[in-house]
Amino acid sequence: MAVQSEPVRVNSPGRSGAQQPPKSRRPAAGPSLLSRIAPYLLLLPAIVATLALLGWPLVKTVLLSFQNLNRRQLVQHTTEWNGFDNYKQLLTSAEFWHTTGRSIAFTAVNVVLIMVGGTLVGLLLNRLGSKMRLFLQIGLVLAWAMPIVAQTTVFTWLFDSRYGVVNWFLNQLGWHSMATYNWYSSQLSTFFVIVLLIVWGSIPFVAFNMYAALTTIPNELYEAARLDGAGSVKIFTKVVFPSLKPFFLGTTFLEVIWVFKCFTQVLAINNGGPERLTETLPVYAYIEGSGNSHYGMGSAIAVLTILMLAVLMAYYFRIILKQEDEL
Amino acid sequence: MKRQLIAAVGVAAMVVGVAACGSSGKSGDSAGKPANYNGKTVTAWLMDGSAPQAWQDGVKADFATQFPGAKLNIQIQKWDGVGAKITTGLSDNSVDVLEVGNTQTAGYASTGGLMDLTSAKADLGGSDWAANLNASSVLDGKQYAAPWYFSNRVVIYNKALWTKAGITGTPKTLDEFYADLDKLKATQGVSQPIYLPGQEWYTYFGLIAGEGGQIAKQNGSAWAGNLESAEAKDAFGTYTKLQSYSTAPKDKDEATPPQTDVFSKGDVGAMIGLGWEAPAAKDMPADNVGYFPLPGKTADKPSGVFLGGSNLAVAQDTKNPDLAKGLLKIMLSDKYESMMASSGLIPNKTSLNSLATTPFAQAAIAASANGATTPNLANWTSVENPPSPIKEFMTAVLQGADYDSTAKKYDDQITTLLGQKQ
Numbered sequence: 001m002a003v004q005s006e007p008v009r010v011n012s013p014g015r016s017g018a019q020q021p022p023k024s025r026r027p028a029a030g031p032s033l034l035s036r037i038a039p040y041l042l043l044l045p046a047i048v049a050t051l052a053l054l055g056w057p058l059v060k061t062v063l064l065s066f067q068n069l070n071r072r073q074l075v076q077h078t079t080e081w082n083g084f085d086n087y088k089q090l091l092t093s094a095e096f097w098h099t100t101g102r103s104i105a106f107t108a109v110n111v112v113l114i115m116v117g118g119t120l121v122g123l124l125l126n127r128l129g130s131k132m133r134l135f136l137q138i139g140l141v142l143a144w145a146m147p148i149v150a151q152t153t154v155f156t157w158l159f160d161s162r163y164g165v166v167n168w169f170l171n172q173l174g175w176h177s178m179a180t181y182n183w184y185s186s187q188l189s190t191f192f193v194i195v196l197l198i199v200w201g202s203i204p205f206v207a208f209n210m211y212a213a214l215t216t217i218p219n220e221l222y223e224a225a226r227l228d229g230a231g232s233v234k235i236f237t238k239v240v241f242p243s244l245k246p247f248f249l250g251t252t253f254l255e256v257i258w259v260f261k262c263f264t265q266v267l268a269i270n271n272g273g274p275e276r277l278t279e280t281l282p283v284y285a286y287i288e289g290s291g292n293s294h295y296g297m298g299s300a301i302a303v304l305t306i307l308m309l310a311v312l313m314a315y316y317f318r319i320i321l322k323q324e325d326e327l
Numbered sequence: 328m329k330r331q332l333i334a335a336v337g338v339a340a341m342v343v344g345v346a347a348c349g350s351s352g353k354s355g356d357s358a359g360k361p362a363n364y365n366g367k368t369v370t371a372w373l374m375d376g377s378a379p380q381a382w383q384d385g386v387k388a389d390f391a392t393q394f395p396g397a398k399l400n401i402q403i404q405k406w407d408g409v410g411a412k413i414t415t416g417l418s419d420n421s422v423d424v425l426e427v428g429n430t431q432t433a434g435y436a437s438t439g440g441l442m443d444l445t446s447a448k449a450d451l452g453g454s455d456w457a458a459n460l461n462a463s464s465v466l467d468g469k470q471y472a473a474p475w476y477f478s479n480r481v482v483i484y485n486k487a488l489w490t491k492a493g494i495t496g497t498p499k500t501l502d503e504f505y506a507d508l509d510k511l512k513a514t515q516g517v518s519q520p521i522y523l524p525g526q527e528w529y530t531y532f533g534l535i536a537g538e539g540g541q542i543a544k545q546n547g548s549a550w551a552g553n554l555e556s557a558e559a560k561d562a563f564g565t566y567t568k569l570q571s572y573s574t575a576p577k578d579k580d581e582a583t584p585p586q587t588d589v590f591s592k593g594d595v596g597a598m599i600g601l602g603w604e605a606p607a608a609k610d611m612p613a614d615n616v617g618y619f620p621l622p623g624k625t626a627d628k629p630s631g632v633f634l635g636g637s638n639l640a641v642a643q644d645t646k647n648p649d650l651a652k653g654l655l656k657i658m659l660s661d662k663y664e665s666m667m668a669s670s671g672l673i674p675n676k677t678s679l680n681s682l683a684t685t686p687f688a689q690a691a692i693a694a695s696a697n698g699a700t701t702p703n704l705a706n707w708t709s710v711e712n713p714p715s716p717i718k719e720f721m722t723a724v725l726q727g728a729d730y731d732s733t734a735k736k737y738d739d740q741i742t743t744l745l746g747q748k749q
Binding site: 068070071072074075076077161182184185271272273274275276287290291292293294 | 410411414415417418434435437438439440576577578643708709712713714719722723726744747748749
């Protein structure tokens with residue numbers, strides 16, 4: 001959330017004059033030692049927690065990815081360095097590249113649907129009366145607050161081939177061939193269920209942020225636009241979108257990261273099946289690493305996944321830094 | 328999530344490595360005074376559904392008498408995901424004596440986590456173990472485990488429905504069985520003549536063995552998938568025919584949903600399962616449940632079966648090797664093997680087979696003559712682990728994929744998995 005709220009504030013029209021020069025806030029006298037290190041002390045717990053819970057495992061994962069670590073090495077506590085063997089094997093394997101391509105396509109489809117859906121719901125929130133807005137907000141919060149494993153279980157039941165509500169409903173509508181349709185029998189239909197689950201679970205976040213961001217656009221801008229004869233589409237493309245560009249950018253990148261590393265839903269819906277055709281990179285790493293006890297190989301897949309995300313993030317930070325420079 | 332898990336395992340392994348080094352010196356000191364077992368604990372991991380409660384209680388009592396002061400901690404583990412649990416257990420020294428599935432024993436033995444029991448074999452009663460049951464405990468000529476109990480699948484049927492369908496007697500050939508299933512299909516109140524999901528690979532494995540084939544074959548020192556063989560194709564024809572009598576999902580195995588639950592509803596003619604999968608007495612009276620070996624193509628012998636079972640092993644890093652071996656001796660003694668036999672399982676000595684008199688055991692022992700186990704390979708576990716290429720293969724062909732090309736594709740996968748570096 002912090003990622004997009006900052007640029008939104010900086011960018012929102014009508015606020016630029018209100019910005020105070022930061023210097024005036026500093027005390028005139030020389031600051032005491034405590035007040036100088038206070039910010040760092042306050043940051044310390046977060047930094048320690050991040051290093052312990054993310055940094056250290058990350059370092060270990062990178063180290064493991066250069067080892068031949070299977071059950072034998074784990075049981076006997078031996079370390080077998082094998083250089084870039086794991087990476088060589090992965091980068092020359094068709095399976096890895098197929099899975100990568102699938103992950104990218106999967107991420108693209110999900111993110112587009114989430115952003116379009118979330119934006120539309122956000123705009124709706126902004127236009128609704130207070131009662132309906134509350135109603136919709138409660139619905140969104142419930143979807144957002146539901147634990148992922150519970151969400152997945154519910155979807156598994158909804159799409160059950162014999163007792164699922166979806167098949168029953170389609171059958172009632174007259175589509176009788178769907179009465180006992182097995183949604184997990186093909187790659188596309190399995191992906192359909194997974195994508196629906198992820199999009200449904202992610203829309204509330206985008207919608208709430210969109211709504212929050214919309215409230216920063218002053219009404220005068222809309223009025224001015226309308227006086228100039230702009231329709232809804234034009235208002236969105238000429239007023240809303242330019243004002244909220246940093247919001248769209250930040251949220252899109254967050255969603256890219258979340259969907260790309262999304263693990264639970266894909267694994268729990270159908271274990272990456274049928275025929276391993278819905279495995280995305282995190283599931284692939286899990287099956288190779290934990291499932292088949294090739295911990296070194298699993299780590300290498302994880303590191304490559306992190307590198308791919310890092311490239312994406314570098315692009316994002318470049319845009320952000322450029323914007324900061326411009327301001 | 329994944330990388331944190333790996334790292335956590337890695338960290339745990341390192342910490343434990345240090346601990347293990349520190350403790351190895353101690354075990355020598357206590358050897359001088361074997362009578363004092365105070366404060367020592369032996370942890371035994373048994374699998375869910377293996378040992379009856381009376382067996383566990385008896386073993387505990389005998390252990391307490393024989394090793395005064397020592398504590399026996401029996402923990403029951405679930406089959407689901409047990410591989411990772413045992414690997415970490417062997418790595419961090421949290422288990423002393425453990426039950427391992429017979430198809431998985433070679434895998435654990437090759438990690439170096441199981442103690443070489445070759446010298447203790449005779450003392451454990453190993454001279455009388457049935458040779459075919461002991462095979463899975465041996466790797467490269469060394470005894471890494473001891474055979475505990477075995478079992479195989481038979482047809483479990485609903486007597487009331489069979490009578491209603493006008494079937495007298497049990498079938499002696501597959502053709503007779505198909506005819507019976509046809510009769511059941513035509514009977515009112517029968518939802519499906521047999522419940523057989525598409526991924527019940529144990530039955531398929533048995534059928535291949537019955538055809539004289541192998542699911543994987545040895546080429547020199549390497550092993551390769553053998554689904555392409557004529558025997559495997561023939562066996563799959565039988566499986567497909569049997570499966571066509573079932574409305575069970577083609578992409579699930581017998582555990583999802585548990586086939587016992589389906590059968591217990593009372594409208595399913597039969598299923599292929601193990602003794603413990605028979606319905607509980609509260610769901611279906613025991614005298615309504617019958618058992619017979621899956622018949623073969625000819626009346627002279629039943630179909631082949633997968634010989635499932637469990638071995639008992641000692642962890643290499645156990646701090647109390649004498650206690651662990653002592654416990655193993657109690658567990659494998661005729662007294663407790665007899666209890667396993669009476670509960671319907673095949674014991675490790677053929678001399679105790681006569682005790683297996685439950686209706687299930689009688690059918691199972693008749694079928695076990697034609698039984699086979701999976702190749703005794705360190706990497707075999709990878710073939711069984713999800714996503715198992717055998718199960719995926721079965722689903723694909725049952726859903727209409729071409730047999731030969733699909734078999735080729737999955738043989739390649741099996742070959743890769745079996746050839747992976749240790």
